Amino acid sequence: MLNYDKVKHWPIEDVTQTWTERDSILYALGLGVGGDPMDANQLRFTYEKDLQAVPTLAAAIAWPKSWMRNPETGIDYLKLVHGEQDTRLFKPMPASGTVTSRTRVSRICDKGVGKGAIVELLRDIIDTASGERIAETRQISFLRGDGGFSEVSGVTDAPPAGLPGVPERAPDAEFELTSPAQAALIYRLSGDSNPLHADPEIAAKAGFSKPILHGLATYGMAAFAAISCLAAGDARRLKRVAARFTAPVYPGETLRFQFWKGDNGRWHLLARIDARDVIVLNNGLIILS
Template sequence: MPIDPAAAVAAPARRATLEWDHRDVLLYHLGIGAGGAATDDAELRYTLESRLQVLPAFATVAGGGQAAGGGLAVPGIDVDPATVLHAEQHIALHRPIPVRGKAVQTTRVAEVLDRGRAAVIVLRSEVADEDGPLWTAEASAHVRGEGGFGGSPGPDRRRAVPSREPDHTVDRATRPDQALLYRLSGDFNPLHADPRFARAAGFERPILHGLCSYGLVLKAVVDTLLAGDATRVRSYRARFAGIFLPGETMRIRMWADHGRVQVLATAADRDDAAVLADTVVTFD
């Protein structure tokens, strides 16, 4: 069987060294759409090294290609990459991410869930520097055709949006070349750059990285609800619910409630098709 859940969970943890500095942070922020109003004080906290803070979603690219923790190259897992979709992403912050850092990432398969027609592989990464833990990340990979092995389906994290009107709705335009800029932070999948590859995969043109949408949405929450202070974010979870095309406008609805905000992100240009769902940010 392509997936042996017991072997995957029992496999030794993988360790990688992550290093980054202000140039990596600046590039990431530009890749998720910061700096559109280039001289705005609110944007300079993302684009000018003398005022720089780190948006917590940077954790998904810290160290470039090393941030993926080796992907699914794990004993007990042998699957066709074409059947794999990034399903969910979660980050829990233990303290603010520094502008310059060197840390050790330890990644293991936390669980393999059985969703019937698919398996979901949950990769958990713990990241710490010499001063202690920095963040914990979980990435869930949905693998088509690999379910039905009798395992647990795991918790149901689906969240209906509140029945009331959102407390805030903001639109964020993206650039036609947004994916080309974002990919410089380490994800060079041709699906996001090569039109022929995208068409072969069933898309009319290259699509935006899901993790680019993930960062864009968190920035909108920080700017709208947290007065632009990224250090107040404590955790961020989202499910990738649909594609987004570079050049489209992201519509971000927010329902705030006592230190947490539920978010729904949609493609405003395509009848509000869902992009990120079951999305929650917690904050101080």
């Protein structure tokens, strides 16, 4: 059973990582950017000339080791699902540099016996040389096998605020992006080597017909779609991207990103795969300057 006190105060290590322009390009290629090598917008993320990093790279680098696998946490790791991701940019994400990440458990919420639990992690991405914070990432994991822990510990945190739903009207803008058939094999070179995304046998044991794309790759695709469709390709304008993961994506599928204009640079986001009639990202929020 999940140990509230140990998980809430787990000593998560700081992680320092250096990345290069090559790494930024590799990350973009794993998102399907560069599928049209004649597209000037895509070349801004995949060619050294005037190179920009897709800002959600901040959510993919300098990750601590997978401490939730430790038996002392009491977490049933096999039933953990990545539920939501939220990144706030305080400075433009550099195409190369060195950062230090500092991660903390900010919230553990018991939904009840048989209903699972929620763990919220906050991670600061800090420029190692200057000490300035580049970004903050917020990750919510659903622990499907850990509901009811508060009956033993006697303590639970309030649930996190929900992301806003999309308006019930036609979207104001749409953008399509196709994930290459080898996307997961490319994306895993950016740091997430979970065999679920590469090994057909392991994917089958998990109930999938073939290896699935990383959730953070789908999330990065949403950021690129927003930059391309709403910000004229200027990655510096992206200040926040948040979304809930609602269904897996298979490499090779085409995603249709839909956007609804809000107030003060806010846009609502939803992503769907028309070929399977499934929504893969929902309750999305984009903020632009």
